Amino acid sequence: MTSIVRTLKELRQIVTDWRKAGHSIALVPTMGALHAGHLDLVRAATAKADKVITTIFVNPAQFAAHEDLGRYPRTEAADLEMLAQVGCNLLYAPSVETIYPDGFSTQVLVNGITARLEGTFRPQFFGGVTTVVAKLFIQTTPDFAFFGEKDWQQLQVVTTMARDLDMGLTIIGVSTRRETDGLAMSSRNAYLSPEERAIAPALKLALETAFNAITVHSESSIEATGKARATLLAAGFKSVDYLEACHAQTLEPWLRGDPLRMLAAAWLGKTRLIDNWGG
Numbered sequence: 576m577t578s579i580v581r582t583l584k585e586l587r588q589i590v591t592d593w594r595k596a597g598h599s600i601a602l603v604p605t606m607g608a609l610h611a612g613h614l615d616l617v618r619a620a621t622a623k624a625d626k627v628i629t630t631i632f633v634n635p636a637q638f639a640a641h642e643d644l645g646r647y648p649r650t651e652a653a654d655l656e657m658l659a660q661v662g663c664n665l666l667y668a669p670s671v672e673t674i675y676p677d678g679f680s681t682q683v684l685v686n687g688i689t690a691r692l693e694g695t696f697r698p699q700f701f702g703g704v705t706t707v708v709a710k711l712f713i714q715t716t717p718d719f720a721f722f723g724e725k726d727w728q729q730l731q732v733v734t735t736m737a738r739d740l741d742m743g744l745t746i747i748g749v750s751t752r753r754e755t756d757g758l759a760m761s762s763r764n765a766y767l768s769p770e771e772r773a774i775a776p777a778l779k780l781a782l783e784t785a786f787n788a789i790t791v792h793s794e795s796s797i798e799a800t801g802k803a804r805a806t807l808l809a810a811g812f813k814s815v816d817y818l819e820a821c822h823a824q825t826l827e828p829w830l831r832g833d834p835l836r837m838l839a840a841a842w843l844g845k846t847r848l849i850d851n852w853g854g
């Protein structure tokens with residue numbers, strides 16, 4: 576059974592009891608609308624720690640005014656059932672007021688790595704993520720925290736934050752769960768029309784093709800990414816925010832010899848999809 580708490584007081588009581596009993600704790604931060612990819616994170620967490628806390632909080636601070644905060648899917652009852660099935664011990668679902676009480680005026684910012692890719696197109700995003708994730712770490716005091724590789728840049732940013740601030744926990748990335756046609760699972764896939772859904776797998780295919788062109792066929796990254804962008808537009812994507820070959824950890828432009836990660840964000844109608852591919 577998965578218990579649910581919404582207040583910091585209840586959360587702290589449970590965490591204190593677990594700590595007294597000598598249990599280790601893993602955290603899986605989410606914004607809800609859970610799918611099989613999230614459940615992979617929870618399964619990995621249950622394998623690593625005695626107790627697992629999943630958080631569901633649709634974090635206003637990481638959405639710009641024109642973005643999809645209002646229509647972001649909220650499916651708490653179904654989420655709770657799924658969490659119970661994979662052995663999550665506790666769901667922490669705080670209110671906006673619990674996370675951002677009146678007068679809240681702190682921001683946690685990671686420089687450098689946040690300025691590229693997602694940071695260029697969503698300038699508010701990483702500041703919102705690192706602030707809420709830092710707060711969730713402080714509230715839940717985990718030994719381990721699990722993040723999906725689907726949000727590759729977010730995973731590198733959170734890892735940097737935890738290292739720089741000596742947060743005393745281990746960040747663990749979990750590989751992306753994909754539909755059978757290759758589309759990375761995402762809560763935002765629910766926005767896609769049937770026609771868009773049929774086009775969407777082209778994103779992963781373009782990234783994988785570019786990765787192979789660079790690594791197996793020694794194509795230049797400029798040529799491979801140019802072709803991949805053109806393929807996406809030809810497949811029916813409206814526009815491509817970025818599709819780049821990057822150093823897998825720093826996310827600086829890739830140079831031969833660096834560990835390679837291909838990252839992309841592209842618009843399919845009104846839906847923005849992101850994905851990444853690496854070795």
Ligand code: PAF
Nearest residue numbers: 604605606634704707726
């Ligand atoms: O990846 C997400 O769902 C969110 O960015 C996170 C990490 C839960 C922070 O709100």
